[in-house]
Amino acid sequence: xxxxxxxxxxxxxxxxxxxxxxxxxxxxxxxxxxxxxxxxxxxxxxxxxxxxxxxxxxxxxxxxxxxxxxxxxxxxxxxxxxxxxxxxxxxxxxxxxxxxxxxxxxxxxxxxxxxxxxxxxxxxxxxxxxxxxxxxxxxxxxxxxxxxxxxxxxxxxxxxxxxxxxxxxxxxxxxxxxxxxxxxxxxxxxxxxxxxxxxxxxxxxxxxxxxxxxxxxxxxxxxxxxxxxxxxxxxxxxxxxxxxxxxxxxxxxxxxxxxxxxxxxxxxxxxxxxxxxxxxxxxxxxxxxxxxxxxxxxxxxxxxxxxxxxxxxxxxxxxxxxxxxxxxxxxxxxxxxxxxxx
Amino acid sequence: xxxxxxxxxxxxxxxxxxxxxxxxxxxxxxxxxxxxxxxxxxxxxxxxxxxxxxxxxxxxxxxxxxxxxxxxxxxxxxxxxxxxxxxxxxxxxxxxxxxxxxxxxxxxxxxxxxxxxxxxxxxxxxxxxxxxxxxxxxxxxxxxxxxxxxxxxxxxxxxxxxxxxxxxxxxxxxxxxxxxxxxxxxxxxxxxxxxxxxxxxxxxxxxxxxxxxxxxxxxxxxxxxxxxxxxxxxxxxxxxxxxxxxxxxxxxxxxxxxxxxxxxxxxxxxxxxxxxxxxxxxxxxxxxxxxxxxxxxxxxxxxxxxxxxxxxxxxxxxxxxxxxxxxxxxxxxxxxxxxxxxxxxxxxxxxxxxxxxxxxxxxxxxxxxxxxxxxxxxxxxxxxxxxxxxxxxxxxxxxxxxxxxxxxxxxxxxxxxxxxxxxxxxxxxxxxxxxxxxxxxxxxxxxxxxxx
Numbered sequence: 153x154x155x156x157x158x159x160x161x162x163x164x165x166x167x168x169x170x171x172x173x174x175x176x177x178x179x180x181x182x183x184x185x186x187x188x189x190x191x192x193x194x195x196x197x198x199x200x201x202x203x204x205x206x207x208x209x210x211x212x213x214x215x216x217x218x219x220x221x222x223x224x225x226x227x228x229x230x231x232x233x234x235x236x237x238x239x240x241x242x243x244x245x246x247x248x249x250x251x252x253x254x255x256x257x258x259x260x261x262x263x264x265x266x267x268x269x270x271x272x273x274x275x276x277x278x279x280x281x282x283x284x285x286x287x288x289x290x291x292x293x294x295x296x297x298x299x300x301x302x303x304x305x306x307x308x309x310x311x312x313x314x315x316x317x318x319x320x321x322x323x324x325x326x327x328x329x330x331x332x333x334x335x336x337x338x339x340x341x342x343x344x345x346x347x348x349x350x351x352x353x354x355x356x357x358x359x360x361x362x363x364x365x366x367x368x369x370x371x372x373x374x375x376x377x378x379x380x381x382x383x384x385x386x387x388x389x390x391x392x393x394x395x396x397x398x399x400x401x402x403x404x405x406x407x408x409x410x411x412x413x414x415x416x417x418x419x420x421x422x423x424x425x426x427x428x429x430x431x432x433x434x435x436x437x438x439x440x441x442x443x444x445x446x447x448x449x450x451x452x453x454x455x456x457x458x459x460x461x462x463x464x465x466x467x468x469x470x471x472x473x474x475x476x477x478x479x480x481x482x483x484x485x486x487x488x489x490x491x492x493x494x
Numbered sequence: 495x496x497x498x499x500x501x502x503x504x505x506x507x508x509x510x511x512x513x514x515x516x517x518x519x520x521x522x523x524x525x526x527x528x529x530x531x532x533x534x535x536x537x538x539x540x541x542x543x544x545x546x547x548x549x550x551x552x553x554x555x556x557x558x559x560x561x562x563x564x565x566x567x568x569x570x571x572x573x574x575x576x577x578x579x580x581x582x583x584x585x586x587x588x589x590x591x592x593x594x595x596x597x598x599x600x601x602x603x604x605x606x607x608x609x610x611x612x613x614x615x616x617x618x619x620x621x622x623x624x625x626x627x628x629x630x631x632x633x634x635x636x637x638x639x640x641x642x643x644x645x646x647x648x649x650x651x652x653x654x655x656x657x658x659x660x661x662x663x664x665x666x667x668x669x670x671x672x673x674x675x676x677x678x679x680x681x682x683x684x685x686x687x688x689x690x691x692x693x694x695x696x697x698x699x700x701x702x703x704x705x706x707x708x709x710x711x712x713x714x715x716x717x718x719x720x721x722x723x724x725x726x727x728x729x730x731x732x733x734x735x736x737x738x739x740x741x742x743x744x745x746x747x748x749x750x751x752x753x754x755x756x757x758x759x760x761x762x763x764x765x766x767x768x769x770x771x772x773x774x775x776x777x778x779x780x781x782x783x784x785x786x787x788x789x790x791x792x793x794x795x796x797x798x799x800x801x802x803x804x805x806x807x808x809x810x811x812x813x814x815x816x817x818x819x820x821x822x823x824x825x826x827x828x829x830x831x832x833x834x835x836x837x838x839x840x841x842x843x844x845x846x847x848x849x850x851x852x853x854x855x856x857x858x859x860x861x862x863x864x865x866x867x868x869x870x871x872x873x874x875x876x877x878x879x880x881x882x883x884x885x886x887x888x889x890x891x892x893x894x895x896x897x898x899x900x901x902x903x904x905x906x907x908x909x910x911x912x913x914x915x916x917x918x919x920x921x922x923x924x925x926x927x928x929x930x931x932x933x934x935x936x937x938x939x940x941x942x943x944x945x946x
Contacts, residue, residue, distance in 0.1 A: 205609060206605035206606075206608070206609040206610070207605060209557070209560055209601045209604070210598070210601040210602050210604075210605060212560070212564070212601075213593065213597045213598055213601045215564075216563075216564055216567055216593055216597055217590065217593030217594060217597060217598070219567055219568060219571075219593075220567060220586065220589040220590040220592065220593040221586075221590045221593065223567075223570065223571065223578065223582055223585075223586040223589055223590070224582060224583075224585075224586025224587045224589060224590040225586070225590075226582075227578055227579050227581075227582020227583065227586055227660075228579055228582075230570075230571045230578055230582065230586075231571055231575035231576070231578040231579045231582070231893075232575065232895075233571070234568060234570075234571025234572045234575065234578075235571060235572055235573070235575035235893035235894070235895045235896050236895045238572050238893070238895070238896050238900050238904075239900060239903075241568055241571075241572050242572065242900075242903075242904040242907070244568075245564065245565050245568055246907060246911060248561065248564055249561045249562070249564075249565070249911060249915070252557055252558075252560060252561035253557070253558070253561060253915065253918065255557075256553075256554070256557040256558075257918060257922060260922055260925070261925075301657060301894075302579075303575075303894050303895050304895040305895070453582055453583040453586065453587075453662075454583050454653075454662040454663065456662065456663050456664070457583045457584075457586070457587055457662070457663050460587055460663065460666050461587050461590055464587070464590065464591050464594060464595075465594065468591075468594035468595055468598075469594070471598070471599070472594065472598045475598060475599065475602035475603065476598070476602065478602075479602050479603075479605050479606065482605075482606060482610060482613050482614060483605065483609070483610075483613065490609075490611075490612060492546075492608060492609055492611060493609070
């Protein structure tokens with residue numbers, strides 16, 4: 153496979169970057185959600201919730217924009233995947249609604265049953281969202297049955313197999329680790345100590361999942377390693393990925409939580425980069441008929457649209473980065489509850 | 495029922511429900527910019543408290559708007575995959591622009607707007623409010639542009655044939671400024687202003703009737719009345735422009751709006767009526783003779799193309815479009831009447847002395863909501879049987895991989911979840927209204943006090 157940095161490849165990379173931004177940012181708030189029920193006191197649950205309070209919906213915008221960009225740059229991928237995975241996508245949408253509503257409404261009434269109900273909704277939805285996204289990634293690796301007209305011809309159950317479930321669980325574990333580190337950054341006192349303990353547990357959980365998934369991928373889907381074999385310098389990515397993961401417990405041990413968080417973000421980014429290199433130039437692999445795969449060429453919009461969007465992105469992205477950074481700067485430091493808090 | 499009907503029903507329900515919230519956010523956004531601007535100018539803490547109260551209401555509508563909005567963005571792919579393949583090249587770029595320019599702006603600065611009162615200075619906070627309001631309008635711009643392209647496609651060419659045919663962009667600006675986008679955008683935005691303004695008027699009038707939060711209520715009503723007056727009068731103009739555009743670009747829709755069956759000059763304008771589509775007649779109707787022809791061309795001799803000039807399979811349903819359109823127009827005039835009356839009594843100094851008027855104010859919140867819904871029904875049902883006018887039929891746009899059973903399941907779930915969400919919204923809105931604005935001038939932030 154000849155590598156050209158043409159518009160199609162640029163958009164493959166840009167959508168990858170959007171989804172990486174999403175995974176790093178929404179990843180920690182989904183992780184906080186996954187851990188939420190383990191915190192028992194109401195005040196602590198409110199601190200957990202408010203640690204992501206000002207930023208969670210901004211984080212979700214990365215998914216919305218990623219979806220929009222996919223629609224625009226690779227409409228066939230958008231159409232095939234969303235209609236083919238109908239039940240899973242609808243479930244994902246319900247979970248996104250439940251989660252948003254739970255965050256927004258949980259603390260609006262003081263009743264215990266009310267809060268408990270929304271806490272469960274928030275946590276279950278966070279876990280399921282992470283899991284479903286992992287399953288979707290897993291399906292991209294295993295490939296899905298497509299016909300010559302780019303239509304999905306499997307069923308809901310085609311998507312579920314031990315490998316895709318494994319990738320789903322790994323995603324949950326990854327976000328739990330990422331979320332617990334973020335939690336340590338935002339909390340104080342006892343809750344902070346509790347979260348520090350969880351960082352260790354979730355790292356272990358994640359590393360077990362990570363190693364298992366990596367082995368399973370290399371054994372059952374050796375195609376994912378093809379580009380690495382053809383172009384060995386890419387192996388540096390895999391090395392960076394392992395170093396980033398190994399660095400997390402080291403930074404935690406030295407009490408440099410922010411560095412641990414960056415390390416965790418770097419592991420997410422490098423994992424997704426490995427995934428992207430593995431599937432390139434396919435976006436959706438067709439299995440059993442690989443000739444029907446959706447690639448960055450046969451699924452793309454016209455060169456004109458890709459150019460226009462590149463201009464839009466070039467104008468918009470500096471702003472997006474500027475506000476994202478300023479918002480995180482404004483809300484830096486430990487959570488303090490006020491009368492505007494959740 | 496087949497996949498087509500189910501998918502259309504699902505899209506209609508999800509979009510109608512979604513469309514309760516963004517107009518409120520857009521309208522309230524403008525209102526908050528005004529009140530916070532007054533705070534910056536006068537340094538009167540009263541305006542800050544006022545802004546804070548409306549920020550809470552805004553945050554509520556915004557949260558549901560986002561949650562139901564993600565559904566819309568994914569639903570094109572889930573239920574309308576063939577349509578998505580066909581329009582992705584054109585429609586997708588508008589959607590992506592919405593994400594990059596509008597959503598990030600809105601959601602980023604929303605954090606400062608809601609949670610940043612103690613974190614940033616008053617000027618920076620005001621700037622954030624301004625950015626949130628701008629972001630919500632940008633979002634309206636891109637989505638209305640995309641929808642207008644479906645009404646009056648421009649700046650594209652068709653590539654490929656049969657199932658592989660798709661629209662590809664040839665001229666981005668011709669796509670953005672397609673023949674209907676400016677008129678429809680202005681019309682939609684003023685509808686949003688009305689939704690926000692009348693929510694404020696309604697809540698404030700309720701306080702006056704209950705003899706609570708008097709200064710807050712009076713001040714809110716005055717500001718919102720000015721907004722309502724401007725927007726409702728502007729609506730007359732943009733509505734007229736839109737109708738003229740429809741007459742030119744989508745004549746079948748105009749014919750359905752006024753139930754014109756045969757080509758004619760001196761076409762009448764109905765005030766109301768009931769269309770019998772089989773006999774092609776309007777029953778119980780009262781019409782102004784020649785008025786339709788006159789309005790669309792400033793000349794009673796203007797010819798209006800009737801539905802019978804279109805092949806039978808290219809005509810939209812008539813009565814539903816007719817009723818939706820006439821209800822929208824009637825409400826438009828009611829809103830003008832209410833705003834003008836309000837401003838007139840304000841000028842006479844008796845605005846707050848009439849309890850009957852305050853009761854009208856309380857219920858007036860429903861009017862822009864209904865008008866916004868039926869306005870969109872007119873636009874979308876009037877476009878049928880096309881999903882992209884003249885290019886692709888709605889029945890051709892469906893997802894091929896989706897079965898009726900799957901859509902039944904999602905349709906039922908969406909309906910139930912949205913009913914629940916609506917009840918929750920009303921419950922919490924009522925709660926915030928009962929709680930009211932903070933009366934004291936300076937309230938320290940209390941730890942452990944839930945956001946109420």
